[in-house]
Amino acid sequence: xxxxxxxxxxxxxxxxxxxxxxxxxxxxxxxxxxxxxxxxxxxxxxxxxxxxxxxxxxxxxxxxxxxxxxxxxxxxxxxxxxxxxxxxxxxxxxxxxxxxxxxxxxxxxxxx
Amino acid sequence: xxxxxxxxxxxxxxxxxxxxxxxxxxxxxxxxxxxxxxxxxxxxxxxxxxxxxxxxxxxxxxxxxxxxxxxxxxxxxxxxxxxxxxxxxxxxxxxxxxxxxxxxxxxxxxxxxx
Numbered sequence: 001x002x003x004x005x006x007x008x009x010x011x012x013x014x015x016x017x018x019x020x021x022x023x024x025x026x027x028x029x030x031x032x033x034x035x036x037x038x039x040x041x042x043x044x045x046x047x048x049x050x051x052x053x054x055x056x057x058x059x060x061x062x063x064x065x066x067x068x069x070x071x072x073x074x075x076x077x078x079x080x081x082x083x084x085x086x087x088x089x090x091x092x093x094x095x096x097x098x099x100x101x102x103x104x105x106x107x108x109x110x111x112x
Numbered sequence: 113x114x115x116x117x118x119x120x121x122x123x124x125x126x127x128x129x130x131x132x133x134x135x136x137x138x139x140x141x142x143x144x145x146x147x148x149x150x151x152x153x154x155x156x157x158x159x160x161x162x163x164x165x166x167x168x169x170x171x172x173x174x175x176x177x178x179x180x181x182x183x184x185x186x187x188x189x190x191x192x193x194x195x196x197x198x199x200x201x202x203x204x205x206x207x208x209x210x211x212x213x214x215x216x217x218x219x220x221x222x223x224x225x226x
Contacts, residue, residue: 005153013116031212032212033173033213036217040215041181042219042220043116043202043204043217043218043219043220044155044202044215045216045217046214046215046216049212049214052210082184087154087155089154089155091212094164095168096145096160096168097160097165097206097208097212097213098143098144098157098160098168098204098208098215099145099157099168099207100155100157100215101157101159102154102156102184103154103156104152104154105153105154107223
């Protein structure tokens with residue numbers, strides 16, 4: 001059974017204080033690893049897809065990396081508007097594209 | 113480009129009742145998936161519809177059922193509601209023709225069962 005575990009459950013940062021979120025996964029044949037951002041009362045918003053170990057993707061202050069067992073979401077010099085829940089999900093090979101297994105999320109709070 | 117829209121935004125039902133939730137896919141997207149998100153948890157896959165047929169299902173009982181229409185809009189039906197069905201129900205659309213096309217989510221329907 002595919003599993004995704006995110007840590008920490010919650011993270012509080014001061015504005016400008018860089019840090020990383022962790023996503024550990026086990027999956028039978030990784031089709032893709034996905035990062036989403038979810039604001040309170042909203043649906044998840046797509047950030048990145050990573051396909052193979054060693055791959056990296058960047059968007060503004062966010063950078064996602066992937067190994068064979070983990071993915072990291074690095075946040076550089078965060079701002080209060082980066083506060084949200086960050087969700088990691090995996091798609092397994094041989095399953096329908098709409099099926100993702102999500103972690104429980106990391107709640108990020110950035111204080112000014 | 114129109115995003116994924118869901119209705120209603122909030123709903124309160126009584127245990128044992130039936131509920132229908134609706135979703136309009138993003139323009140051009142031919143695949144719709146439904147997820148259940150309990151408070152403080154990540155979304156959990158219910159099922160996916162492609163060309164009006166269910167083609168993938170998670171660990172949910174048969175009282176969770178769905179429909180996809182020719183215009184790619186979709187419905188999620190839940191019969192015999194239980195208290196544990198209280199959650200945020202998310203609809204997501206994607207383009208199956210493009211491998212690993214990311215899922216685009218709506219803002220969900222918050223269902224409360226009393």
